[in-house]
Amino acid sequence: MVDLWMPGAARHSVGNTGAMNGGPARAVWHITSNATDWTFRNELGWFTGGGADVAPHLLYDPFTGEIAQFFPADSRSLSLQNAGDVRINRTGKYCVQIEIVFTEGETVNGKKYNSVRDTPCKNLDKIVAWLRSLGIADVWPGGSPTGFTRDTVSMDSWTKLGGHYGHNQIPGNSHVDPGPMPSLFGATPVTPPKPPTPAKPKVSLAHVIYAAKHDPAAAQGHTTYKAEVLIVEKALKAEGFLSSQYVDGSFGSLTVTAYARWQRSPAGGGYVGTAADGIPGSASLKRLGAKHGFTVTD
Template sequence: MVDLWMPGATRHSLGNTGAMNGGPARAVWHITSNAKDWTFARELGWFTGGGASVAPHLLWDPFTGEIAQFFPADSRSLSLQNAGDVKTNRTGKYCIQIEIVFTEGETVNGKKYATVRDTPCKNLDKIVAWLRSLGIPDTWPGGAPTGFTRDTVSLDAWLKLGGHYGHNQVPGNSHVDPGPMPNLFATVPAPQKPPTTKPKVSLAHVVYAAKHDPAAAQGHTSYKSEVLLVEKALAAEKLLASQWVDGSYGTKTLTAYAAWQRKLGYTGSDADGTPGKTSLTRLGDKHGFAVTA
């Protein structure tokens, strides 16, 4: 179950929630762009007071790492203008609006910062991790913002494509923020899928099953499961009928494996239906099992 309130963000619920319209999840990035006051406290006071009618989900200070949240993830926030009849704040399963406490060219501790990309971006990794947990993909459908200019995506793209957008890209809006952004997706590595472990088939076990009475070979439980893997692969090759996929290396399986060997170019005694290392390995590589000695 996802966290609708970002872990680590201070919660300042404004109430006034609204349902989303469904569709691909997305996030929209903004900057506060306040020429008079660049502090997190000032912007927090604004969005919990007179600016509540235009509040985002998150307010983030890239210098201090402070993060506040005003709406749960499954509610629309209020930072976007509509695009005609399309209520852009409600587009998607989630449409997370992030206001960055930043103004183009602001000076902090004697240093001037031209873009968000130049800031320390403290705790950005935590925001990205939370957005990923909501199913928002690591992509900019309209391309990452490159300047303080409009770069509007089509309404069709906005409705159909999940991912990250700049405020400057959302249809129906006129703003040019957030300007050049850092590489969001490098801030925290994308989760890696665990390596797939292939089932193992012992060449010695399968050869034993092929050379002995099938009933005797079936007495070895592991042998039967390994033979089943081989038989399923032979059935996938359309060399063995499904009713003979039973874990018993009988004459039908022997005949089918001989056909597999001939398919690989073997002839004579090399195509007698008893597996060899090369032919079994090639069958396993094609059908998802690994061969051991």
């Protein structure tokens, strides 16, 4: 199950949620572009107060790494304008809007910053990792924004292609943000190592033949034999030839009868006569193992 609320983000639900229309998941990047106020605290106050009617999903400060969230990922937010009768905010399974607290040319600690790309981008990797977890692809269908200018994608591209977009690329909108963006996908996503494939259980042909031909109680005295017989019996049960109450590690007469039915079946080899006597043979046992995940040692 995915996290609809980003782990580590301060949750400030503004309510007023709305359903998405479905389709490829995407994210849209904005900047606050406030010429008089560059603080995360004040922008947070705006979006939880008088600006709640234009709130995004996330508010992000690239200098401090602070992140706040106003809507769950499966709700539309309110940062985009409609394009005619197309409700742009509702496009996709997810359409996560990220407002970066940034203004072109702002000065922080005596240094002037002309684009988000120039900032420290603290915790940006955590946002991208969360977006990936939602199934948002590492791609810019309209190209990564490189300037403060319009670069509108077609409505067909917007509705059909998931991935990342700049506000300047969205049909029906007139904004030119976010401007030049950092490389969101510069580092190859870390793929967790796959768990090792469990080794297939092994069944000794000699052991199960012994168990089938001798006193079942004597065979059960061999712990290994009993475990191997159980593997065979479970496979016979899965084939519909043995009832569950007889899956007990004892290769008794009912298991012999069940195995004979397997030998006579087309999957078991279609044997007839004495070749289908219920005593496992190498070929029929290997066929059973191939279907039910165990290997046979002769």
